[in-house]
Amino acid sequence: MMAKQVEQDQLFIGIDGGGTKCRATIYSATQGVLGTGLGGPANPLHGLERTLESIMVSTQLALQDAGLRVEQVHDIIAGLGLAGVNIPGLYDKIMQWDHPFKEMYLTTDLHTACIGAHDGHDGAVIITGTGSCGFAIVNGETVNYGGHGFAQGDMGSGAWMGLEAVKASLVDLDGLGPKTILSESLKQHFHVTTAMGIAEQMAGQPSSGYAKLARHVFTAAEQNDEVALQIVKQGAEYISNLAKRLLEINPPRLSMIGGLAEPLNKWLDADIAKLVQLPKQPPEIGAIYFAMESTQHEIRKVN
Amino acid sequence: MMAKQVEQDQLFIGIDGGGTKCRATIYSATQGVLGTGLGGPANPLHGLERTLESIMVSTQLALQDAGLRVEQVHDIIAGLGLAGVNIPGLYDKIMQWDHPFKEMYLTTDLHTACIGAHDGHDGAVIITGTGSCGFAIVNGETVNYGGHGFAQGDMGSGAWMGLEAVKASLVDLDGLGPKTILSESLKQHFHVTTAMGIAEQMAGQPSSGYAKLARHVFTAAEQNDEVALQIVKQGAEYISNLAKRLLEINPPRLSMIGGLAEPLNKWLDADIAKLVQLPKQPPEIGAIYFAMESTQHEIRKVN
Numbered sequence: 001m002m003a004k005q006v007e008q009d010q011l012f013i014g015i016d017g018g019g020t021k022c023r024a025t026i027y028s029a030t031q032g033v034l035g036t037g038l039g040g041p042a043n044p045l046h047g048l049e050r051t052l053e054s055i056m057v058s059t060q061l062a063l064q065d066a067g068l069r070v071e072q073v074h075d076i077i078a079g080l081g082l083a084g085v086n087i088p089g090l091y092d093k094i095m096q097w098d099h100p101f102k103e104m105y106l107t108t109d110l111h112t113a114c115i116g117a118h119d120g121h122d123g124a125v126i127i128t129g130t131g132s133c134g135f136a137i138v139n140g141e142t143v144n145y146g147g148h149g150f151a152q153g154d155m156g157s158g159a160w161m162g163l164e165a166v167k168a169s170l171v172d173l174d175g176l177g178p179k180t181i182l183s184e185s186l187k188q189h190f191h192v193t194t195a196m197g198i199a200e201q202m203a204g205q206p207s208s209g210y211a212k213l214a215r216h217v218f219t220a221a222e223q224n225d226e227v228a229l230q231i232v233k234q235g236a237e238y239i240s241n242l243a244k245r246l247l248e249i250n251p252p253r254l255s256m257i258g259g260l261a262e263p264l265n266k267w268l269d270a271d272i273a274k275l276v277q278l279p280k281q282p283p284e285i286g287a288i289y290f291a292m293e294s295t296q297h298e299i300r301k302v303n
Numbered sequence: 304m305m306a307k308q309v310e311q312d313q314l315f316i317g318i319d320g321g322g323t324k325c326r327a328t329i330y331s332a333t334q335g336v337l338g339t340g341l342g343g344p345a346n347p348l349h350g351l352e353r354t355l356e357s358i359m360v361s362t363q364l365a366l367q368d369a370g371l372r373v374e375q376v377h378d379i380i381a382g383l384g385l386a387g388v389n390i391p392g393l394y395d396k397i398m399q400w401d402h403p404f405k406e407m408y409l410t411t412d413l414h415t416a417c418i419g420a421h422d423g424h425d426g427a428v429i430i431t432g433t434g435s436c437g438f439a440i441v442n443g444e445t446v447n448y449g450g451h452g453f454a455q456g457d458m459g460s461g462a463w464m465g466l467e468a469v470k471a472s473l474v475d476l477d478g479l480g481p482k483t484i485l486s487e488s489l490k491q492h493f494h495v496t497t498a499m500g501i502a503e504q505m506a507g508q509p510s511s512g513y514a515k516l517a518r519h520v521f522t523a524a525e526q527n528d529e530v531a532l533q534i535v536k537q538g539a540e541y542i543s544n545l546a547k548r549l550l551e552i553n554p555p556r557l558s559m560i561g562g563l564a565e566p567l568n569k570w571l572d573a574d575i576a577k578l579v580q581l582p583k584q585p586p587e588i589g590a591i592y593f594a595m596e597s598t599q600h601e602i603r604k605v606n
Contacts, residue, residue, distance in 0.1 A: 086499075153502060167456070174449060176448060176541065176544045196389075198451075199452055199456060200390070
C-alpha cells in the first residue's frame with residue numbers, strides 16, 4: 001500500500017453500527033483516542049433514517065467527549081462499518097447521504113470487525129451473538145459466510161439456540177418428544193405453567209427475544225440434559241465448520257466476538273478452539289483503520 | 304343430550320374463521336344448506352376488528368346467496384369456530400360483541416373442524432396446512448396438541464417444511480453442510496443466484512410465505528434427495544406422534560385436513576396412515592352442529 005505523507009493532525013472517526021447501538025471513536029495519529037460516543041440502533045436493514053440519526057448522535061457525543069467543537073466534524077475523516085451494505089442498493093443510499101464529514105468510507109460491520117480484531121492485518125472473524133456470521137480477508141480477497149438472518153440462518157447464534165430451546169420445550173410439554181429440563185427452565189423464566197404459555201410469550205418476538213434464552217441452553221447442557229447438549233453441539237459444529245471454511249483462504253489469525261464466543265468455545269472442535277485468538281481492537285477501531293487505509297494514510301496503530 | 308322440540312324452521316349459520324378467509328354456511332333443518340358466503344381473514348389473534356368485519360361480510364353474502372333479507376340475520380342462530388378463543392380473554396371479547404344473531408355460540412376452529420370431520424360425532428382431527436395442530440373429543444373430554452405458531456411450533460406443517468428447506472439451502476450454498484437439490488429449486492423459484500439472494504427474498508416473510516415452498520421439499524424427496532427426505536420424514540414423524548397422542552383417548556375416527564394432509568400421508572407411520580379417514584363435512588358445517596348442540600336442538604345431519 002502506498003503511504004501518503006502523514007498529516008500529523010488529521011482526525012479520524014470510526015463508527016460501528018449495530019442492531020441495538022452505535023459506537024463512535026475519534027482518533028488522532030499523534031494523540032491516540034480522543035473521545036467516544038454511544039448512539040442508538042444503527043442497522044440500515046432495520047431503517048435508514050434511524051441509522052443515520054444514531055450515527056450523528058454517537059458522533060456528536062464523541063466530539064463532546066473529545067473536547068472538540070461541533071463544527072470540527074467537517075475536518076474529520078470517517079470510517080463506517082454497517083450491516084447490510086454488501087447489498088449494492090443500500091451501500092449507494094448511504095453514500096448518497098449528505099454527511100457532515102470531510103470524507104466518508106463505508107464497508108460492512110463484518111469487515112471493520114475483522115480489521116479491528118487483527119489490528120489492521122489480515123485475518124478471519126466469526127461473530128456469534130444474537131446472530132452468527134463469518135468473514136475473512138487475505139491479500140485483499142474476502143470471503144463471507146452465514147449471516148442470513150433469523151430464523152432461516154444464523155445457526156449457532158443466541159437467537160438460534162433460544163428458538164431451538166423453545167421448540168424442544170413445546171414438543172416435550174405436549175408429550176411429543178424427549179423430556180428436557182429446558183421445559184421447566186422456560187416455564188420458570190416466563191412465569192407460566194403450559195406450552196401455550198411459553199408460545200404466547202414468544203409470539204412475534206424478534207431474534208433478540210430468543211437470544212435471551214440461550215443461557216438456559218448452556219446451563220442445561222452443563223447439567224448433561226440430552227436435548228440441550230444436542231442443541232449446543234449442533235450449534236458448535238456449525239461454528240466449527242464456519243471456521244474451517246474461513247481457514248481455507250489461510251488467514252493468519254482467527255478471532256470470535258459476540259456474547260456466545262466465550263460460552264461456545266469449549267464445545268468447538270478442539271483443533272478450532274485452540275486456534276481462536278482474542279480480538280486486538282474493537283470494530284470501531286477497525287473502522288478507523290479502514291478509513292486510514294482508504295485514504296492511503298499510513299495506518300498508525302491504536303494503543 | 305336432551306333434545307328440544309325441533310323448531311322446524313329454525314335457521315343456523317356456521318362460520319369458520321381462518322387466517323386468510325372466513326366461510327359461512329346457512330342451514331335449515333328442513334331444507335338443508337340454503338347459501339354460503341366467503342369473507343376475508345378472520346383470525347382474532349391477528350386482529351379482532353378485521354375478524355368481526357370478515358364474519359359480517361361472509362354472513363351477508365350467505366344471506367344473499369340464500370335469498371334471505373338482511374334483517375333475517377336476527378332470526379339465525381350462529382356457531383363460530385375461531386382460532387385463539389381457547390385464550391379466555393379473547394373468548395370473552397368476542398362474546399361481548401354486539402352481534403346481530405338471535406344467539407351466538409363460540410368455540411375454537413379446531414373444535415368445529417373436528418365436529419365437522421366426524422359429522423357431529425366424537426373423533427380426532429389433525430390440521431396440517433400452513434400450520435399444524437391436533438384436537439380430539441371423546442365423551443366431552445377434549446385434548447389439544449401443537450398449534451404453537453411459526454417458527455417455534457407447527458412442526459410437519461407447510462411453513463415448517465419451507466423454513467427447513469431454506470435453512471438447508473443456505474447451509475449448502477455456503478459450503479457448510481450437505482448438498483441438496485433444494486438449493487437449485489429455491490434459487491430458480493426466487494430467480495436469484497446466491498444464498499444471500501434467497502435470504503433477502505425470505506426476510507420478514509410470514510408463515511404463509513414459507514408454506515409456499517413446501518412443495519419443493521416433496522418434489523425433492525420424490526427424487527431421493529437426502530436432505531429433503533430427512534425434512535419430510537422428520538415432519539411426518541411429528542405428525543404420526545401427534546396422531547398417536549390423540550389416539551390415547553380412543554377417538555372412534557381420525558381425519559387430517561389442510562393442504563399437506565394428502566402429500567404427507569404416504570410418509571406417515573403405516574399404522575397411522577391406514578387409520579386416517581376423509582373428513583365428512585367441512586368446519587363451517589361443524590360450526591352449525593356446534594350451535595345445534597349448544598341450543599340442545601337435535602342435530603339434523605347435513606347431506
